[in-house]
Amino acid sequence: MVTLATDRAADGRGEAVYEGVNRLGRDEVTLRLHRGGGDLFTLERQLVRAGGVTLTQVFLVGAEAELHDFASADPYGDSLQSSYLALKQRYLSEARGRTVVQRPSMPGDFFDQIGEIEHCRHEAELLPIAQTVTRALGAEQYIFSWLVMDAKSGDVIEHRYLVGCDPAWLNKYIDHVWYMNDPLLEYAKRNATPVLSSRLDLYNDVHWLTEAATHGFRNNLVCPVHAGTNSVVVMLQASNADRTAAGEGILWRNRRHLRALACELLDWRLAGLQQQATSQFGLSGEEMNVLRLVHAGGTASNVAEALQVSVKTVYGVVYPRINNKMGKPNINKAAAMAVSCGLIK
Structure with a gap:
């Protein structure tokens, strides 16, 4: 087992104030503590199996006892003991003296x-x-599941769970x-x-x-x-x-x-x-429209007509520029990524 702990800023999931990466045989388990403001924290446990399937649980942390319960239910708990201990210490340090945020009472409807x-x-x-x-x-x-499937096989290759249940059950399920x-x-x-x-x-x-x-x-x-x-x-x-x-x-x-x-x-x-994707890729409105056209089945001729350029320019300039921004080898894969990222529908 190899453990690597880092502190870094994260995306809209909240600031990641702890991250521990643990390699357990052919699997990899990453534990992250995210701070969402005030006394609101989440524990993110991400398991990447040897075959590449990713399973991520997001669990609300409101007290030290909840961290203990989650760690106790983890089938890799013994191997991850040092990582859970470091995460708990960081949680206690971050939570100490913080103002408790009271959510406004919500209407009954x-x-x-x-x-x-x-x-x-x-x-x-x-x-x-x-x-x-x-x-x-x-x-x-409750469990809210976000599932990404392989386009060819139909198998689920990414699972993300918002956990509102006994953590022992979801850990056993996974x-x-x-x-x-x-x-x-x-x-x-x-x-x-x-x-x-x-x-x-x-x-x-x-x-x-x-x-x-x-x-x-x-x-x-x-x-x-x-x-x-x-x-x-x-x-x-x-x-x-x-x-x-x-x-x-x-x-x-x-x-x-x-x-x-x-x-x-x-x-x-x-x-x-x-x-997140808009910020990451820096696509222009025109490039987004190109991706929409491609996703809808449009050809290079359709794109050329829409942009009022030649087909040669589409293949030589427009497509390569989008592919480079998105890190994809061709425009069809770039369009597929744009859909999975929610950039286009």
Whole structure:
């Protein structure tokens, strides 16, 4: 195991005040502590598997005990002990003497509460709202998943989870690679309407979802939302542990509100990616229009006509300039990246 700790500024996820990179065999686990303002912090645990699949959990930290619970639930906890200790010490140092930020009381209407999401600067501010709304709608736990799929195979190559559940469960789910055999995820890839997990066919009689129930995921409502591209899917899973039919009933009755929450979380994520990509690539409005044309199936002739230049100029100047800015070998890959970054739809 190799551990590397650094302090650096980060993107819209908040300032990264700690980062520890740990190489464990063929896997790599990175722990980050982000400060989102006041007493708001998030723990980001990113696992990059040997095959290249990336799985990132974002967990709200409001007390030292929550860090302890997360570390205790980590299947790599023993190997990551020094990194978790350093992160905890940094958290205590950063949190000491800081002013506690009291979020303004939100209106009782669910849509008004969901509307607060667009004003969030960081995920640390986003998570409490998601928790408040889901609990008010009958869900004791939730997981919001951002999934990026390989265009050719359809396999999910990047998972990002906003965690509003028992960290022991999500760590177990990831460690056992259950995302490769998840009927909720398979449903979300192909559908856009909410569904209860009890209405889905499981792959066999002894499925791991029965174990999920022991962690409070007895009743599950899945709300898929698609981002306008086949390569990105998001899914809100809202769950409770009620053993009666009322547990499913309240989730189903509130499915429209929960789906609205999922849509708003998606919009927030896309807006952040677009802002980040705009700053990173420095594309002009004209270049963005070129990418839109290419993504829509436009040819070099269509681009030349739109820009009032020759096709030779498109191939020799326009495309190479965009490719260089985006670090891609050809314009089709540049357009695909622009879609995944939320720059174009």
